[in-house]
Amino acid sequence: MTLEEVPDLHATGPDDVVVDIKFCGICGTDLGIVAGSYPIAVPGVTLGHEATGVVSQCGPAVTNVKVGDRVVINPTPYCGKCRMCRTQRINHCINKMGTESGVSYDGAFADRFLTTSEFVHVLPDHVSLQAAALTEPLSCVLSGVRKIQPPTMAAYTYVFGAGPLGLLYAWALSLKGLAPAVIETSPERLSFAKDRLPDAARAYASLDDARSGHFGDPDAPLDVVVDTTSGLLEELYPLMACGGTFMSIGLKEKQFTIDGMHLADRSLSVIGSIDSLHGSFLEAFHLITSGRIPAERLVSHVVPLTDFQDGFATLGVDMSSKSVNPTRSASCKVLFDIASAGSTA
Template structure:
């Protein structure tokens, strides 16, 4: 094959085993196919779990990556919604629309999901090109950088979670644990729901970054104790709404939920917990999980990005070429050569991998 017949893709071969690989260049083969030259892909916490082996869901041999934007390179003959040269954001979670889960607005649990999920069971976007169908693309307005639009998918996951929250009051004590991309996006989105959240992050570098990108109305603290004293004015302030992005706090904070309180868990680390069922009912508590996009959440997130209501580009801390993917993962505490996963030691948040199709004017 000539260089024009191949492209580069970052392949997952097993835990801690990644490789940039030359693969056949993708083309539109079906009538509704769209091939996108990838510009940017965000590194997701899911990717960190897949690479480290702590979230063993990806199919060996798959191309990772799913939070992406790019430029339309080819279209099938029946595609009318986008044309070659359009700047687009990709919805990476196709769904059939006809199974029971889809028909009851639970598209993130589509019964035909296996084999279609980008970066997990279907070749994703840490590559020069990606192939999808026209219904899973949205044209990005000219005034929105593709770097910003790449955060549409993680924001869509946040919209799904926020929809599930029914706080007892707009004055509810609301705490987001973790100042990674999802934690900061939750903080912004909760303000649109009328709440006044605080962020708790015990990693100094992450905390420092958060204080620079959150609005003044959302304070960030190194501990819950500090948040209680400094923000709520009560060292024993009960918790009305908790968003846990770490997966590790349900058991320790369960007893501290106020009557009618809600605990939302969105982390993907395996933790067994023990809860008192009588306590759950007697105090009218809610324990909720959330993952991926639900019906309409991707378009809602896209509106929040393109309207500027959530300034997502603030969260982009680094842009790294795909050839330097190990450096990109290391910024988030994932040392691939050393086979270790630790907390981020730098002021990082959303790290984007650049595949090369960036438009003129979008400097890294």
């Protein structure tokens, strides 16, 4: 990871929009790219995809935004024509190579970002650029929540991990009518999370604490599990209630062995989720701009882009060893404040 001067960006196509980036969040995908554990990223690409800013240039055909508008960017264009797109699976568009911001297309850890009018949304005056930077991660969360069909509205629900996605899942599941217990082993993150959850949710240091404290039963079954760590399936699978759902959303490579007979005999569902689906970005935009999810409360740090190593270190990334370690700070969503001219990371 280095800061480099690159040629300036301009609106050259009729539908182009250039955004002067103000804030861009660090995603778990960025952590994996920096640590070398997410090989899909194209070498040399500018990272960053959770971005907000101010429109600086528009092509002549653009009508939905104008220069000076404060906007949030949907960073994952899709072709709309392939079989995946035509069957409502835009997150797996087969033509997205070369268009996925921060992975195969230069992203928003930069002063400027080039996109098209379909993928920018004007923010109401009362919504901060910092809050709106969480629209994309919330959109990914809503894609996962759509897949979760609880067996009952009284389902014993658990979210493992109190990072940004864990807390956003707690909020989104509570809007669905569930009352999740959030489990976080880092004392610092646990402390940060406790005051930033919806009324029906609570945060605990362990599964045992959650079962007894939240559900009043030391043997409370697991009806719905969201694992943001991507490493707990084998450990938690035997504890799942009949008809239960286990969702994994992390991007860490790990092999699991589970008993296939139990999968059918106990009517279990093991599912994964990534990226945005049709309509989920606009749904996330609505939940943040309406205040139903207080996104800005999940921002723990705002770091200048020039201090990018400190930003990643806050989330446990040691760039010298290309490793990701458990965070020792009260971190949640870390945003880069894009302040230096002409630099990308």
